[in-house]
Amino acid sequence: MKYDVVVIGGGPAGMSAGVESSRNGAKTLIIERNPFLGGILKQCIHNGFGLHYFKEEFTGPEYAQKFIELVNKEKNLDVLTNTFVTKIDGTNVEITTEFGKKVVEAKALVLAMGCRERTAGNILLTGSRPSGIFTAGEAQRLVNIQGKLPGKNVVVLGSGDIGLVMARRLTLQGASVKAVLEINPTTSGLRRNIVQCLEDFNIPLLLKTTIFEVVGKNRVEGVYYGSVDERYNKIEATKKFLPCDTIILSVGLVPETDLIDMQINPKTKSVFVNDYLQSEKEGVFVCGNVLHVHDLVDNVSMEGALAGKNASDYALNRLKKGKQYALSHSTEISYTVPTMIHSGEGTAVIKFRVRTKITKSYFVLKNAKGEVVAKKYVMACLPGEMQTFEVDRSLINSNLVLEVAGL
Amino acid sequence: MKKQTMMTCIMCPMGCQLVVDSSGKELKVSGNTCIRGENYAKEEMTSPKRIVTALVKTSFGVLPVKTTKPVPKSMIFDVVREVNKISLKTGKMGDVVIKNVLGLDADIVITGNKVDDRI
The missing domain is CATH 3.50.50.60 (FAD/NAD(P)-binding domain)
Structure with a gap:
């Protein structure tokens, strides 16, 4: 079996990545260990999902169904359920099904395995x-x-x-x-x-x-x-x-990194990625709760789409990146995803959490000279809530630091 | 007599500690930093509503259901009790299982299909 992009995990992150990859013209496969797509959403029968993504409030199974329908509509997208990935080798994966072991070859891989409970x-x-x-x-x-x-x-x-x-x-x-x-x-x-x-x-x-x-x-x-x-x-x-x-x-929840053989960031308990959600391994992209534990499924879906887009661009030799710089942060911030960021075209998205409650301040992105590259006002935010910061890549020309500044 | 109720505003991450004074004719909200806080507090005091989710019994296990509209908070347990009275032979996502539950102008609708549970 050969694909442009293989996505491991059929939860919200994986479904969104798969759909986006397929829409982008890549022959894509989603591998899911459960007999069904949807992941943990299927058991989250309460409402409150989708307010940001769909501008409408759904229960977990309804939110999952929205994406399952999108998956089913895609002609470039295959799904294997009841299938475990037992090994990752570069961008190829070894799968185990009731019929035995097999290798699936891929040009790019999206890791979307979610997380585990402590x-x-x-x-x-x-x-x-x-x-x-x-x-x-x-x-x-x-x-x-x-x-x-x-x-x-x-x-x-x-x-x-x-x-x-x-x-x-x-x-x-x-x-x-x-x-x-x-x-x-x-x-x-x-x-x-x-x-x-x-x-x-x-x-x-x-x-x-x-x-x-x-x-x-x-x-x-x-x-x-x-x-x-x-x-x-x-x-x-x-x-x-x-x-x-x-x-x-x-x-608490911990990213499901059993299959991953890479350096682990002690802050996120997962791998390091750049602003294309690409890991240290060539062609391997990461998204959703396996990358960092999210607050809302809406954010997982958006991150999945970004990983799917970039992985398919990579597989089709269309991913054009500028120069890579390091992104660090001050002590008020507990982590950022990504930790590496590129100059070039488009917008880079930085996700992070604060360590303690912050009110009426600015999140400020500074370059190596200490100049402000971008800033965002924050009325109030709590450690439990994931923050998003966007920066125009054309403004990036050195290592960056994300800080919190008073008014 | 001064009647005061404390609540946390959930309209944004500020989490203002609101105090609602209901001793006069009109509700007086303090502690809020914007109009949304005042509106939230007044609604919570006069007619708090919630979407209720529950589980309906079927011949093949349980299925998730919800109210199609928010219902008064005071009626949450009554709505769940109505759902618990039912036992369906069949049912699938989107089916209405109770129309206009308890006259609250909301239906009870199935929100998911049977999940294949062999693990």
């Missing part, structure tokens, strides 16, 4: 390991796809968006959610979800609070929980017992 082991959750401990995504799958309730009395650890959404879902399905515990002084979820998933249902959100110990032999019987200090040390004097039969973990 587990009880990842966060060194202390105490016993009875049944009744689920990640938020596992619980979501049980409830929304399989129609099963994971438990009746629930404590949610972590305030990631899936945890907040599951607190509401479990409440609506008849469970009692005792509390959401967040070890940090601020929540990691979107404010909209705090209001509509917790406050609407009077579910308490306890900040600077975590589980000290899981209690239970066969099934979870409860948790000892309490406050932590600035250095995240547990304050024993605050320890209390909360009976529950279920613990839902919503404690």
Whole structure:
């Protein structure tokens, strides 16, 4: 099998990349391990997707369906489901299906494998390991796809968006959610979800609070929980017992990089890319949550389209780049994607997150001489919200630094 | 008597802490930095509405559903209860399963097809 572009992953990033690549004239293949396209959207039955991309509000399955229809319409685009990629070799991939192993040759590769949830082991959750401990995504799958309730009395650890959404879902399905515990002084979820998933249902959100110990032999019987200090040390004097039969973990997502053999950026836990979303490996492009964990699926779709466009241009020998420069950032910013940026034609998109809440400031892009290349006013932004900054490539002629400046 | 309600504005990332004073004839909003905050607070006080999503039982498992319009926040559990009463033989994305649920001027519509769940 030979293609111009192969996309690994049939979630929102991969579908968008595949459609864009095909539209750009490249013979394209999407490889998906599930029996269906759509990825995690299929189990996100709540609404709120698509406001930015489609200017309309959809549920997850509806948003997925929009893209599945676009995929089906493309004549240049093939899809392989029930197929695992077991090895990447340059831009070729080894796939494993029920019929055995095979190699698919490609001129360019788009990595769109998404991310994984952090587990009880990842966060060194202390105490016993009875049944009744689920990640938020596992619980979501049980409830929304399989129609099963994971438990009746629930404590949610972590305030990631899936945890907040599951607190509401479990409440609506008849469970009692005792509390959401967040070890940090601020929540990691979107404010909209705090209001509509917790406050609407009077579910308490306890900040600077975590589980000290899981209690239970066969099934979870409860948790000892309490406050932590600035250095995240547990304050024993605050320890209390909360009976529950279920613990839902919503404690972060990590890019799914098992197949990737490249240098990993400790900030994003994924690979380094340039402004064409091209990795250190020639012809390999990266997008979506495998590159950095996004806040909104709309942003994933847009990033996927950019990767699909660039990968197909590359495969068809049409990708023209200028000179490459480094992009760094000040300490108020926790990371940028990309970390390398080109001069030349068109617009480069920089995505980043801030470390703490920032109000009424400017994001400023400076060149090596300290001159302002581009700036953008920011009314307010939170660490949980991804920021976007666009810069005209014709203005780039040296290494760049992204900073936050007061008014 | 002074009646005050606190809320966080969700119209933008500012997250203004709003205080709504409902002791007079008209609602008075403070803490907001723009008009959107005032409008949000007034709507949340007078007629907060939400799109409700739920799961409907079928002979082959559950399917996701939603209200086609936002319904009053106070009716969320009632709407879910109506959905829970139903058990469908068949159903696919786009099918209306309850017309004008509880007279709220919103339908309950299926939002997704059966997901192939063999893993």
